[in-house]
Amino acid sequence: MKLKINRDHLLRGITLATRSVPTKSANPLFVNVLLEANEKGLTMLGSSGDLTIKTLIPIRVNELEVLRVYTEGKALVNAKLLNEIIRHLEGSEVDIEVIDQTLLQVSDGRSEFNLNSIKPSDYPDFDLEHDGVRFAIDRQHFVKLVDQTVFAASTKENRPILTAVHLNAKNGLLVAAATDTARLARKQVELKDNVTFFANVPAKTMQDIARIVEVTRVEEIEISVTDKKILFEFDGTFIASRLVGGDYPSTKEIVLKTYNSFLEANANELIKAMERVSLLSSERERIVRLTMSENLVQVSSSSPNAGRASEVVPTCRYSGEPLSIHFNVGYVTAAIRACGSDDIHIEFTGELKPFEVKNLEDDSQTQIITPTRTFVDK
């Protein structure tokens, strides 16, 4: 392998491929990135085993030659090290060459790095084929689908299925749902393709892909789903993730039909008041009480060690019977932020019943939170 490549394109490619590469791995090969130069361009592939990213730098980008391949070939080198080296180079072009099978030479005409490399044939093959159900989704819809659900997934490994986002497509709709049992976030978007499938995708993968595509200019993402893997494709990049096995719990019956008490609030004012009073909640739980009557809406909290705090939120309007409810402040602020609106509604049925945080302008998402039971009057 021998090639000359534009440094900025190379850096973008290696940075993307390295995102899936773990710092440490039970399989030491997985700390590497596989480079492959051929007539299509330079492909970089990194994998953790569970998540695999392959990206192509083509010969030309917008008519401009960014890559010249003198000799085709492959190389396998430490991904994070190569990434750091490219990031530190100052030259606008980088020469890369395999010197016999054991060294990869990287040079910008100023610095020269000879990196120990491993036989590329040792690296496993990863399945990046378009199998199963295939459809396209608008990039911005995908980012919203992720950002409005993924935070509600569990981060605890004791029930692995809850660390996934559950995707369910039918009748031209794609629904994403995430729950850690104390809260539920659900979002639906319309699809052009009428496909039917369900899949449990690791929440972290969904998050990573949303951050990756957010900064691209692609309009659409192609997705293929089998019962084993999900594959995302956009702009010469392929990202494949394992799925989480097992049945996702049904969340439909949690969604309540009727509420009898309603709070209108300015999102920012309510979040700031809750975060302030939560300074005096116990550190692990961050439980806040919301006390509402038609005359007064107040947030308060207390900690046996530190003391107690309270604040009236004058911008809130409540209608319904007086109600006092305890909850994890992180759950409620995340749901309010997901609503993406200055004005939010919270709808209740009772002290110990789940309540719903709503943006009345957007019925494509559902944010439901279960109150915290507490035996101490906070």
Place this chain on the structure above:
Amino acid sequence: MKLKINRDHLLRGITLATRSVPTKSANPLFVNVLLEANEKGLTMLGSSGDLTIKTLIPIRVNELEVLRVYTEGKALVNAKLLNEIIRHLEGSEVDIEVIDQTLLQVSDGRSEFNLNSIKPSDYPDFDLEHDGVRFAIDRQHFVKLVDQTVFAASTKENRPILTAVHLNAKNGLLVAAATDTARLARKQVELKDNVTFFANVPAKTMQDIARIVEVTRVEEIEISVTDKKILFEFDGTFIASRLVGGDYPSTKEIVLKTYNSFLEANANELIKAMERVSLLSSERERIVRLTMSENLVQVSSSSPNAGRASEVVPTCRYSGEPLSIHFNVGYVTAAIRACGSDDIHIEFTGELKPFEVKNLEDDSQTQIITPTRTFVDK
């Protein structure tokens, strides 16, 4: 205690007093801050036992009333918690009141915090008296004295004396020196006062005080030194630190008189080249080789696992016999940065002899580094 105070002045004061307060301490009282309101203003005092900071918010600042004391008194509350609360308040004025002996009420008219507090009489007395030798130092001179020496102090506790900066004043000069045995940084400044003393001040304290006074507008800092403590005073703030016990090793004989090889370099170019090649040095040591002849100056490094790297530095000029020298790249870049000049000189006597990094325009500082012995040709 009952008072009303400007929120921004209160935040600045509590932030400063909290800098000395540990997150955890063997003495649980030390996580607190002592507030005392009297006719002079509001004093805030925090301490780790080793480092104590007391700062006064006076009644008036630039003719403007920033504080009104209704009832004099004291209170002792958790420092970091009070700091966080004040930071989160949005009102421009804050009311603070001791409610019986056990609660401190903090309110901006919107949020109300009732903080559990401890009997102020339980808190120890700290010695903040001006004892011993007393002198003044220009603030900017003090910051330079610290920044050009403190990095060379040891961070390892096995020889506590080397974690200190050694201060030595006589004949109208104050000299600071720091060494971790592999390098030495020394700086002298002139004093108006002809005082004689020496003291070993914890490097971390010197660093903290430089960062604190850097952002003030005071012209001078008052310093008092005994054989037990050093006290800094400026603008209503008192900072007292314990000294490190024991005799500081003599560093005078390390300073060499004659060099026979000289390197002129652009500081930034040399630092960047060394940091690039050090990407392929072993992670713990970061050893780089500098190979110099009158035709060529090159930096290089290698790691058994990762490979090797080299770079010619065309902006360097060397005069002397060809020389190859290994060193810890962090030591040399720190010394170059301390020089504070675009153009630096490095002067050598041989492969295994200490070398000196110099700013030829500034003979008030000395930066000496011992090469690393290595038995492998890097």
